[in-house]
Amino acid sequence: MEGVQEYMSAIINGQEIGQEIRNEVAKRVAHLKERGLTPGLAVVLVGDNQASATYVRNKQKSCEAIGMFSELVKLPEATTQEELLTQIQNLNEREDIHGILVQLPLPKHIDEDTVIATIAVEKDVDGFSPVSVGKMMLGQETFLPCTPFGVMKLLEYSGIDIAGKHAVIVGRSHIVGKPMGQLLLQKDATVTYTHSKTPDLPYFTKQADILIAAVGRANFITKEHVKEGAVVIDVGINRDEHNKLCGDVDFAQVDGIASHITPVPGGVGPMTITMLLFNTVQAAENTFAQTN
Numbered sequence: 001m002e003g004v005q006e007y008m009s010a011i012i013n014g015q016e017i018g019q020e021i022r023n024e025v026a027k028r029v030a031h032l033k034e035r036g037l038t039p040g041l042a043v044v045l046v047g048d049n050q051a052s053a054t055y056v057r058n059k060q061k062s063c064e065a066i067g068m069f070s071e072l073v074k075l076p077e078a079t080t081q082e083e084l085l086t087q088i089q090n091l092n093e094r095e096d097i098h099g100i101l102v103q104l105p106l107p108k109h110i111d112e113d114t115v116i117a118t119i120a121v122e123k124d125v126d127g128f129s130p131v132s133v134g135k136m137m138l139g140q141e142t143f144l145p146c147t148p149f150g151v152m153k154l155l156e157y158s159g160i161d162i163a164g165k166h167a168v169i170v171g172r173s174h175i176v177g178k179p180m181g182q183l184l185l186q187k188d189a190t191v192t193y194t195h196s197k198t199p200d201l202p203y204f205t206k207q208a209d210i211l212i213a214a215v216g217r218a219n220f221i222t223k224e225h226v227k228e229g230a231v232v233i234d235v236g237i238n239r240d241e242h243n244k245l246c247g248d249v250d251f252a253q254v255d256g257i258a259s260h261i262t263p264v265p266g267g268v269g270p271m272t273i274t275m276l277l278f279n280t281v282q283a284a285e286n287t288f289a290q291t292n
């Protein structure tokens with residue numbers, strides 16, 4: 001059709017890129033172990049959320065696969081906030097634990113902000129604590145939140161230039177949308193934040209060279225939202241009306257319009273755990289450097 005350029009969208013494969021990075025992390029683990037230090041991750045799971053239990057199991061398996069030590073602290077739904085804080089304080093003191101993560105969401109009677117702020121900043125491998133977030137905002141060295149960090153790696157490994165590009169973020173969560181914009185800004189993108197209540201969303205998203213969908217709604221981003229040749233990164237993990245896993249982007253509609261696109265599953269998801277391993281080995285290396 002005249003005036004319409006058709007793209008073969010390149011599929012960004014998070015499994016493959018994640019594996020490449022995990023292989024590098026595994027070498028760093030082996031190097032530390034030869035020197036007598038085994039990187040250790042503590043994963044705290046409170047309650048019976050099935051999806052959380054699956055993610056936690058995958059995190060533990062991934063640790064084992066590269067030779068890291070991992071410990072699961074599994075607590076019942078009725079755990080009080082005080083009990084949880086005590087558990088975290090104990091983990092903060094442990095020399096064999098270099099990274100701590102508390103799986104989110106927590107049961108409603110527990111205040112997530114208070115819990116996250118209790119994790120020692122040098123063990124905050126999720127990068128969620130106020131100090132880690134503040135350092136990230138200032139461009140200082142810190143642990144970056146795993147999902148946005150993983151997206152940055154996907155862009156880098158796919159050879160996508162960021163400087164000078166217009167990145168539009170759809171979503172404003174503390175763990176994805178907000179930090180995502182900051183990381184892109186630090187690489188000289190021009191960043192626009194939008195969200196589910198932005199009027200005339202396509203007006204903004206159609207301007208995106210890099211479109212990040214992190215709104216948490218199944219198939220929310222359709223062909224009306226996407227400029228031809230845009231890079232489309234789907235951070236969503238949803239279930240559609242048939243209970244099938246899907247992202248925030250209607251893949252079938254956007255495939256062929258975008259220059260690059262991430263699938264769900266197999267795009268951003270595997271990178272979240274990869275960057276958790278990356279941060280944990282970094283935490284262990286920091287400990288090693290301080291004690292040797």
Ligand SMILES: Nc1nc2c(c(=O)[nH]1)N[C@@H](CN(C=O)c1ccc(C(=O)N[C@@H](CCC(=O)O)C(=O)O)cc1)CN2
Nearest residue numbers: 055101102103104105126146265266267269270272273
């Ligand atoms: N403390 C944290 N809690 C949560 C985080 C987090 O980064 N830290 N993120 C999410 C859940 N999450 C990790 O915890 C996570 C979600 C999805 C995947 C993933 O690999 N998804 C696969 C599909 C998996 C499936 O089949 O269900 C994919 O997209 O390919 C990894 C990690 C909320 N909580």
